Amino acid sequence: MKKVLLLITAVCCVVAVCAQDFTAIKGKVKDQWLSQVKLFKTVDGTPVVCAVSRVEADGSFGFLVKPEKPGFYVIGEDERMNFPVYVKGGEEINIELQENKANLIGKNTRENVQLYKWVEYAYHVWLKSVFFDRVFSTYEDFFPDFEKFVAGLSELKAGLKSGNKEFDALLREWIDYATDYYAVVFLQTPRSKHPKVSDRPEYYKQIINSKKFADERVLDFPNGITMLRLYSIFAVNEKDVNPADKALYEQTCLEAIPSDRLRGEFVVSRFFSEYRTYEEYLDGMKRFEKYWLSPSLKARAEAVGTKLYKTRAGGVAADFTYPDVNGKQVSLSDFKGKVVLIDVWATWCAPCRGEIPHLKKLEEEMKGMDVIFLGVSVDEARNKQKWLDFIEQEKLGGIQVFASGWSKITKDYKINGIPRFIVIDRKGNVVSFDAPRPSNPALKKMLEGALGK
Structure with missing residues (x-):
């Protein structure tokens, strides 16, 4: 009995620890204006969809997300109409989505409570500035609103205290950038009336500053x-x-x-x-x-x-760079002035292995000529040692490089199956995107033809 209790306790502890890593985002869509809600994570300053939730008949929706690190997510309709939340991991966020607005409801973290003081404060300026297609506004009404908005920013920022100093500093910095953004985007979006420079509020004179965008x-x-x-x-x-x-x-x-x-x-x-x-x-x-x-x-x-990139004969060859067996970075463009035969292959590919004897024979027959035999393995990164061992066991010639899976070369050259042989001429242009295999005498003739030009 004691063993069973200990096991149950251990399982509960594991579940509790795992739960601490996940954030539950729950909410309601008011007035059924959305059929689904998207959750976006921030990747290099851009919102990227990471989850989609169906909106139930009662308007409810939810997400369970495990953040890689604390940071801002946005939630809503699309990349434009969305609302921020700060996700740490292990917390609960409750939010109500209206057609042009969001409100926190129920239990929430101190960070999100402070965040939504800013969201609420900026709401009217944000709506008029960014959503020119939803709210009719000209500089005649926007500029007075913006001046009042700017006048209260210092007091607002001074009062934003979540207890998380790192978050508070990040939020204040976001507010500074967002204020510039609202001012600038208003000028750069369609309006029925356009202001002269002399009509602008004083704030516009301080937007350009060499200290801004100095870090990432x-x-x-x-x-x-x-x-x-x-x-x-x-x-x-x-x-x-x-x-x-x-x-x-x-x-x-x-x-x-x-x-x-x-x-x-x-x-x-x-x-x-x-x-x-x-x-x-x-x-x-x-x-x-x-x-x-x-x-x-x-x-x-x-x-x-x-x-x-257009895969057409006579067009410039798409360059690529991969490490060779010694870790040296090798690019296709390194061989300009020579004819290059690219062999895209993998150790697990039986037809690729079947061409090896013919490839070795062709390489021997063209020894001393200006032809580079460039093998590009699309084996996955975890199989790199297997690739190295295979090269040694089979005594493969030419130059062998490792592409770590179906990477740039396969995307550029639209490669969906292997082996694939590609011939490049001395000028770096494509002779053939899908050349004959070494077992076909036509490949040797193609290489000889490229050498003669």
Whole structure:
């Protein structure tokens, strides 16, 4: 009996510990204006959907979320109409969603109580500024409201005390950025009347400041990237720079942002979003290379190229970079001036293994010619040692690199099955995206033809 009691106690303790990691977000949708509610987590200053809850007949909905770290989430209809909550893990959040508004109800954390003092205070300015398509407003009514709003900010911020000093500091910083955002977005959205510079409140004169966006804290805010983008555009507009002068426009945009990491975020969200050709993308990757200061930022930049890349013979080959057997980073572009045969394969792929004897024979026959045999393994990262052992056992030649799964090369070249052989000419252009296999004599003829050009 004692053993059973001890077991039950142990299980209860484990459940209690696990429950401490999860946050329960519960609420009601008033007047049935939503059929589902979305929960967004903040990823690099952007809201990303992490869960969707159906709204029941009585208006109730709920989420159980395990946050990786304390931070801001938003909840609501979409990326625009949503409402913030601060999630730590192990707490309960109760909220009511109205069509254009949210209120806390029932039990809530001290952080969210303070957060909603700000949400309530900013409500009318937020609605008029951001939702021009829902609320009719011109500068004639917005500017007086905004001046009253600004006048009370110091008192509001002084009274925000949750007992969590880190949260309180973060919230005050968000308020400062949000105030700039409301001022700027009002000017940059469609209105029936537009103010002259002389009509603006004094606050507009202090928006541009070299101390703003000096670090990455803005990426903790759900709309941080939008704030960053509009701030930089506002700075350029204040200098009356003509967007047609592309070089000057880009330079002025980036000069407004002190942080190189945030410059990279701006480049991807603003400049890269306007690219319409793969050639523009390649030029952008080269010009802004120094700003790819995080793996996620570089991946988002590369994703633009993947969308723009057209798999056609004669087109420029999409570059890629992977580590070889010694850990050295090897890029396709390293071999410009030579013909390259790319072999996309994996140790688990039987047809790939079946081509190995033919590939070795072809490599021997073309020894001394300007042909690079580049093997790209799409084995998963956990199987890297298996890949290394296989190369040694099979005595594979050429240059072997490890792609850690179905990564950039498979996305760019639209590879859905392996083996896949690709031939690249001396100029770095594609001869064939789906070349014959080494067991087919046509591949050797294709390589010889590329060498002759």
